[in-house]
Amino acid sequence: MPYKIAVLPGDGIGPEVVAEALKVLKAVGAPSEFEHALVGGSAYDATGNPLPPATLELCRQADAVLLGAVGGPKWDRLEPVELRPEVGALLPLRAELNLYANVRPAHTFHALVNASPLKGKNGLIDLVVMRELTGGIYFGKPRERREGGTQAVDTCVYSRFEIERIAHRGFEIARQRRSKMVSVDKANVLETSRLWRETVTALGTDYPDVELSHMLVDNCAMQLVRDPRQFDVILTENMFGDILSDEAAVITGSLGLLPSASLSDARDGRVFGLYEPIHGSAPDIAGQGKANPLAAILSAAMMMRFSFGDAQSADRIERAVERALNDGLRTADIAGHGPTISTTQMGDAVAARLS
Numbered sequence: 001m002p003y004k005i006a007v008l009p010g011d012g013i014g015p016e017v018v019a020e021a022l023k024v025l026k027a028v029g030a031p032s033e034f035e036h037a038l039v040g041g042s043a044y045d046a047t048g049n050p051l052p053p054a055t056l057e058l059c060r061q062a063d064a065v066l067l068g069a070v071g072g073p074k075w076d077r078l079e080p081v082e083l084r085p086e087v088g089a090l091l092p093l094r095a096e097l098n099l100y101a102n103v104r105p106a107h108t109f110h111a112l113v114n115a116s117p118l119k120g121k122n123g124l125i126d127l128v129v130m131r132e133l134t135g136g137i138y139f140g141k142p143r144e145r146r147e148g149g150t151q152a153v154d155t156c157v158y159s160r161f162e163i164e165r166i167a168h169r170g171f172e173i174a175r176q177r178r179s180k181m182v183s184v185d186k187a188n189v190l191e192t193s194r195l196w197r198e199t200v201t202a203l204g205t206d207y208p209d210v211e212l213s214h215m216l217v218d219n220c221a222m223q224l225v226r227d228p229r230q231f232d233v234i235l236t237e238n239m240f241g242d243i244l245s246d247e248a249a250v251i252t253g254s255l256g257l258l259p260s261a262s263l264s265d266a267r268d269g270r271v272f273g274l275y276e277p278i279h280g281s282a283p284d285i286a287g288q289g290k291a292n293p294l295a296a297i298l299s300a301a302m303m304m305r306f307s308f309g310d311a312q313s314a315d316r317i318e319r320a321v322e323r324a325l326n327d328g329l330r331t332a333d334i335a336g337h338g339p340t341i342s343t344t345q346m347g348d349a350v351a352a353r354l355s
């Protein structure tokens with residue numbers, strides 16, 4: 001059966017980078033059917049809703065979703081906030097599709113090691129942030145309550161169930177890597193963090209082969225800069241994961257290259273997931289052929305690996321990206337003062353290097 005992929009290009013550079021990811025998916029020969037739908041500001045402009053019901057339905061019918069990026073200054077001030085792309089499309093997509101496990105690998109490409117703000121060997125990192133994505137302060141009720149204009153409330157809630165299911169995914173990923181997991185929390189202050197630590201520790205006995213340790217989030221932020229190579233898998237809750245994954249990403253020196261997967265449970269033997277670059281919609285360079293499509297292309301590789309169990313296609317795509325970089329091909333974001341190629345040229349270059 002062909003893979004059914006819902007394609008949501010979104011806003012800004014989203015459509016340009018997604019087009020290159022589709023080019024590479026077709027070139028790799030995976031049996032796929034693609035269906036496009038609107039999301040984000042462009043969906044709001046067309047329908048008045050940043051997440052139209054038809055888009056959500058298409059995602060539900062699909063085996064996996066490929067998303068570009070959403071958002072832009074044009075929609076930043078819409079009221080109520082539910083009309084804005086981030087709050088009105090991204091968060092409900094995550095919640096409605098039960099995408100609780102967010103996998104954010106941060107890995108330095110050898111060809112780009114000098115782009116890391118940490119110079120030398122320290123910048124050579126290979127870690128995964130496993131972020132809980134559908135709970136915590138992003139979704140706790142009451143939500144964003146404004147009390148009399150002078151006080152506001154957000155609520156952080158976690159259940160043992162939510163912690164267990166993300167921790168399982170973390171342990172499983174650690175097993176496929178270097179079998180080291182650091183669980184990050186703020187257990188010296190927050191009750192949700194104490195439940196988190198207790199739950200992860202208890203689950204750890206099921207994974208004696210994984211070396212588990214715990215770290216407070218402020219210390220983790222510091223350790224990531226001091227010695228990022230100590231990390232293999234970082235398991236953490238929604239908001240800490242948001243912050244730490246940006247920090248890890250910038251250490252690789254190439255934000256435009258980092259993919260992500262947001263996974264749900266397995267469905268008929270396939271893991272349902274949404275795949276997207278971690279970069280945003282970059283409205284300032286949209287439509288100019290300047291965007292780096294590699295994060296979108298690598299997100300497509302993650303889709304092959306996680307949703308379709310096709311590690312071979314994933315490896316082929318990842319190797320082709322590596323080759324293009326080793327051959328000196330650079331989009332503007334990673335070119336320094338050297339020559340640059342366009343978004344489509346980079347997509348062509350990767351497709352041509354698939355072997």
Ligand code: IPM
Binds near residue numbers: 086087242
């Ligand atoms: C991310 C983004 C989102 C988040 C925003 C846009 C809602 O920062 O995916 O990391 O905070 O989750």
Ligand code: MG
Binds near residue numbers: 242243246
């Ligand atoms: Mg973020």
